[in-house]
Amino acid sequence: MKAFVSNLLRFKSLRFKPLRFALSALLSCFSLALFVSSAQADPLRIGVTLHPYYSYVANIVGDKAEVVPLIPQGFNPHAYEPRAEEIKRVGSLDVVVLNGIGHDDFAERMIAASENPSLPVIEANRNVPLLPAVGSMSQGRNGSGKVVNAHTFLAVTGAIRQIQTIARELGQLDPDNADSYRRNAREYSRKLRRIRAEALSQLASIDNVELRVATIHGAYDYLLREFGLEVTAVVEPAHGIEPSPAQLARTIDDIRRLDVQVIFSELHFPSTYVDTIRRETGVRLYPLSHVISGDYRAEKFEQEMAENFATVVRAILDTREAGQ
Amino acid sequence: MASVVVRPAGARQETAWLLLLCALILLVSAAIVAWRVVPDESRQIEIWQLDARVDLNAAEQGVNADLQAAADEILWALEEGSTPTPEQLAADWIPPFIEDVASAERGGHHWQLQSLGHELAYIGLSEQTATAGHFLLRVEAPDAGHSHEGAAPTSVWIKRDGSAAESERVALNNMELSNLELSNNALIAAGWQQVVSHFDASVTRGTGGGL
Numbered sequence: 001m002k003a004f005v006s007n008l009l010r011f012k013s014l015r016f017k018p019l020r021f022a023l024s025a026l027l028s029c030f031s032l033a034l035f036v037s038s039a040q041a042d043p044l045r046i047g048v049t050l051h052p053y054y055s056y057v058a059n060i061v062g063d064k065a066e067v068v069p070l071i072p073q074g075f076n077p078h079a080y081e082p083r084a085e086e087i088k089r090v091g092s093l094d095v096v097v098l099n100g101i102g103h104d105d106f107a108e109r110m111i112a113a114s115e116n117p118s119l120p121v122i123e124a125n126r127n128v129p130l131l132p133a134v135g136s137m138s139q140g141r142n143g144s145g146k147v148v149n150a151h152t153f154l155a156v157t158g159a160i161r162q163i164q165t166i167a168r169e170l171g172q173l174d175p176d177n178a179d180s181y182r183r184n185a186r187e188y189s190r191k192l193r194r195i196r197a198e199a200l201s202q203l204a205s206i207d208n209v210e211l212r213v214a215t216i217h218g219a220y221d222y223l224l225r226e227f228g229l230e231v232t233a234v235v236e237p238a239h240g241i242e243p244s245p246a247q248l249a250r251t252i253d254d255i256r257r258l259d260v261q262v263i264f265s266e267l268h269f270p271s272t273y274v275d276t277i278r279r280e281t282g283v284r285l286y287p288l289s290h291v292i293s294g295d296y297r298a299e300k301f302e303q304e305m306a307e308n309f310a311t312v313v314r315a316i317l318d319t320r321e322a323g324q
Numbered sequence: 325m326a327s328v329v330v331r332p333a334g335a336r337q338e339t340a341w342l343l344l345l346c347a348l349i350l351l352v353s354a355a356i357v358a359w360r361v362v363p364d365e366s367r368q369i370e371i372w373q374l375d376a377r378v379d380l381n382a383a384e385q386g387v388n389a390d391l392q393a394a395a396d397e398i399l400w401a402l403e404e405g406s407t408p409t410p411e412q413l414a415a416d417w418i419p420p421f422i423e424d425v426a427s428a429e430r431g432g433h434h435w436q437l438q439s440l441g442h443e444l445a446y447i448g449l450s451e452q453t454a455t456a457g458h459f460l461l462r463v464e465a466p467d468a469g470h471s472h473e474g475a476a477p478t479s480v481w482i483k484r485d486g487s488a489a490e491s492e493r494v495a496l497n498n499m500e501l502s503n504l505e506l507s508n509n510a511l512i513a514a515g516w517q518q519v520v521s522h523f524d525a526s527v528t529r530g531t532g533g534g535l
Contacts, residue, residue, distance in 0.1 A: 100525050100526060100529070101523075101524065101525060101526050102526040102527075102529075103526075105526050105529045108529055123523065123525070125523060126523050127392065127523075128389075128392075128521075128523075129376040129377070129385065129388055129389045129392060129521040130377060130521065130523070130524065131377065131385065132377060132378070146524050146527055147527055148377075148524055150526070157389045157390050157393050157419065158389070160393045161389070161392060161393045161396075164393070164396045182400070186397070186400060189393075189397070190416065190417070193416070193417040193418060193419070194417055196417070196419070197417040197422060197424065200424040200425050200426055201424065203424075203425040204424070204425065206425060207428070208429075209425055209429055225382060225385065225386045225389070226386070226426055227425070227426055227429070228382075228383065228386065228425065228426045228428075228429025228430050229429075230382045
């Protein structure tokens with residue numbers, strides 16, 4: 001190789017123009033080939049905004065691409081403000097996978113402020129049938145149906161639909177690995193379906209799963225639909241907003257009036273007012289994981305969702321046992 | 325002798341200025357809000373379509389979401405040369421084909437597969453029509469070369485029964501299914517409605533493009 005390059009470098013001394021032209025063309029082709037092969041060899045750098053998307057993408061790409069979280073570990077995405085170094089990192093990405101329906105609005109602003117404002121994005125929820133937003137402040141806006149519940153990632157069906165979309169669009173960006181992405185997506189979806197099937201099989205002896213449910217955060221509608229359950233009341237008046245004392249008093253009245261049997265609270269975001277609700281209503285609380293805190297791991301989503309399914313199963317069985 | 329006018333202690337003037345300032349701020353804010361308001365565009369769908377978000381009940385929303393996810397799995401299987409039956413899909417834990425407590429809560433659909441021309445029809449007859457209607461998943465074979473009537477290769481349809489008695493309903497549906505024709509017009513004429521859903525990006529997001 002060295003000899004070849006040194007020969008090429010000496011071509012300036014050549015007086016014969018056609019030969020110089022031919023060598024110049026050869027050098028250009030050689031450089032282009034080197035550039036293309038190095039570009040192909042570079043794995044995609046895929047940005048993600050939330051922990052579930054880290055798990056989805058990590059399982060889809062395996063070792064064929066790099067998954068880069070936009071938010072550093074330890075930050076709550078409900079109240080995240082990007083910092084300069086995080087915006088700078090966005091410029092080095094090839095694509096960003098977005099929730100896009102209300103849980104990562106900061107991402108688009110980060111992309112716009114980065115060195116690569118035309119960075120492509122994958123709208124993971126593009127093909128998910130979305131549910132309306134929940135909470136007393138959202139209800140008045142549901143007529144238009146435009147304000148949607150952003151927590152599609154907290155359910156197996158919602159997750160699978162997003163995994164399918166992400167795998168397909170990553171395959172378009174990286175056709176060499178498209179088959180691998182699709183194969184991995186199917187395998188991962190199967191693993192997630194098994195979690196749901198195993199949880200539901202524990203309720204096989206129950207003919208009628210009736211449970212009046214309230215949730216602190218409006219995050220679990222998609223998950224509870226997988227059990228055929230609907231949420232009766234949501235404590236937070238809007239996504240990530242704590243209730244005022246007056247709203248809290250109204251919610252407590254609603255929980256009593258609607259005879260709510262179970263409240264699902266937040267595992268990693270405890271709030272002091274939750275104790276007030278428990279004390280005032282006497283309803284049992286079961287904490288669920290929002291899967292948006294802690295370390296970024298490929299297996300995080302499946303592990304925490306398995307715990308969530310187990311928690312809902314336990315709540316149903318406890319309530320039946322208590323004869324409510 | 326010099327006289328100095330001493331005004332009585334009080335904040336009347338300051339209060340007046342403050343109130344004026346507040347009124348000005350409110351006025352400017354209201355003007356900005358009025359200027360920036362975006363008209364609420366209602367999405368138009370055809371009369372023979374239902375919006376999954378607002379026109380379906382909770383049980384139907386669950387079945388529809390599961391069918392949408394299952395459709396991709398079926399398409400992938402078809403591309404590999406196999407036609408998955410409802411039983412095979414259930415064995416692979418793919419809802420809504422798997423029978424579990426959720427399927428029972430959502431109407432207890434019984435699934436069957438019909439192959440009609442270049443299309444497959446996965447038909448789910450509801451056991452409890454008061455809970456959820458009958459469902460139909462249309463899947464076009466990948467080698468058919470064209471999407472059904474210009475649309476995506478899969479679509480979900482629903483049919484809600486009137487007031488017929490349960491036994492009559494099943495008999496009626498079985499007879500109907502033997503004559504099922506998979507075209508939009510035929511399905512609409514038979515009382516089926518297509519379930520459509522649309523993507524709405526967060527309202528607090530700027531405009532951005534996908535891939």
